[in-house]
Amino acid sequence: MIRKQGGRRSRTKTEQARGRYVQARPTPGKAFDLAFDATIRAAAPYQRNRSEQRRRVAFAVKPADYMRKVRVRRAANLVLFLVDASWSMAVAERMAATKGAILSLLTDAYQRRDRVGLIVFQKDRATLVLPPTNSVQLAQRALSEIPVGGKTPLPAGLQMSLEVLHRESTLHPEVQPLLIVLTDGAGNVSMGHMSPQDESNMLADLLAEEKIHSVVVNMEHAAFDQGLAQVLADHLQAPCYTITDLKAENLYQTVRNEMSAIGTVSMGGIGAK
Structure with missing residues (x-):
C-alpha cells in the first residue's frame, strides 16, 4: 500500500x-x-x-x-480484534477474514505507528493470541494456528478486552483504542453466577463507560439471526455491521473507516471521564 x-x-x-x-x-x-x-x-x-x-x-x-x-x-491507534472462535458454519471464513485484515493493517502500521492485537474466545476461555504489536512477523507466527471449536464464552472475551485495553492505556496514555468484535452475540458460557447474556451486557456497558470506541460485526447468517449481535452493539454504544460476504478487504475497509471516525476524539487514557 x-x-x-x-x-x-x-x-x-x-x-x-x-x-x-x-x-x-x-x-x-x-x-x-x-x-x-x-x-x-x-x-x-x-x-x-x-x-x-x-x-x-x-x-x-x-x-x-x-x-x-x-x-x-498525531496519536497511534490500537486496533484490538475480539473474535468468536467457537464452532459454527462461518468459523473458517471468519478466521480467514480476520487474519487477512490484521496482516493488511500491520503492513502499513510501521508508517502510522498503529498497533494491532487479537483475542479469541472459545470453549471456556478467552486467549490473547496476539498481544498488541506492529510486527508483521510476530503476527504471522501468532496467526498461523488459532484453535477453533467448542462453546462461546463471550463474557470472558469482553473481560479480557477490558484488561488488555487498560494495560495498554497505562503503557501508552495517548493511544486511540478501537475494539472490533466479530460474533453472533450468542454467548453461552458465563464466568460467574449471572447468565451469559447478562454478563456480556454488563461488560459491554463497562466498555461503553470507558469511552472505548467499538464496532460489532455480526457473523450470524441472516436466516438464523436472533438479533443478539445488535443487542451487544447497543450496550457497547457501537455500530453493528452485517457482512454477509465476509472477505479480508471488506473487514479491513470497515476498520479503516472506524479509525477515521475516532481521529478527532480527545483521549485522556482509558478510565478518564
Whole structure:
C-alpha cells in the first residue's frame, strides 16, 4: 500500500506541553503551558482598573487571566480484534477474514505507528493470541494456528478486552483504542453466577463507560439471526455491521473507516471521564 502521507493516523488532544497549539482555554491560577497571546488578550480589558498594579509593571496580569494552550498531536491507534472462535458454519471464513485484515493493517502500521492485537474466545476461555504489536512477523507466527471449536464464552472475551485495553492505556496514555468484535452475540458460557447474556451486557456497558470506541460485526447468517449481535452493539454504544460476504478487504475497509471516525476524539487514557 502507498500512502499519500506518513506519520501517525489520528489527531488527538494532549495534556502534555507538546504538539501544535490550536486554541486556548481559561486556566485560572495555573501557569502551566501558558498561551501568552490569549492571556494578554484576556487581561487587556482590565488595565484601567489595575492602575495600582501598573505603577510597578507596564501591563498588569492576574492569575485569573491565565489561558492555557490546547494542543493536538498525531496519536497511534490500537486496533484490538475480539473474535468468536467457537464452532459454527462461518468459523473458517471468519478466521480467514480476520487474519487477512490484521496482516493488511500491520503492513502499513510501521508508517502510522498503529498497533494491532487479537483475542479469541472459545470453549471456556478467552486467549490473547496476539498481544498488541506492529510486527508483521510476530503476527504471522501468532496467526498461523488459532484453535477453533467448542462453546462461546463471550463474557470472558469482553473481560479480557477490558484488561488488555487498560494495560495498554497505562503503557501508552495517548493511544486511540478501537475494539472490533466479530460474533453472533450468542454467548453461552458465563464466568460467574449471572447468565451469559447478562454478563456480556454488563461488560459491554463497562466498555461503553470507558469511552472505548467499538464496532460489532455480526457473523450470524441472516436466516438464523436472533438479533443478539445488535443487542451487544447497543450496550457497547457501537455500530453493528452485517457482512454477509465476509472477505479480508471488506473487514479491513470497515476498520479503516472506524479509525477515521475516532481521529478527532480527545483521549485522556482509558478510565478518564
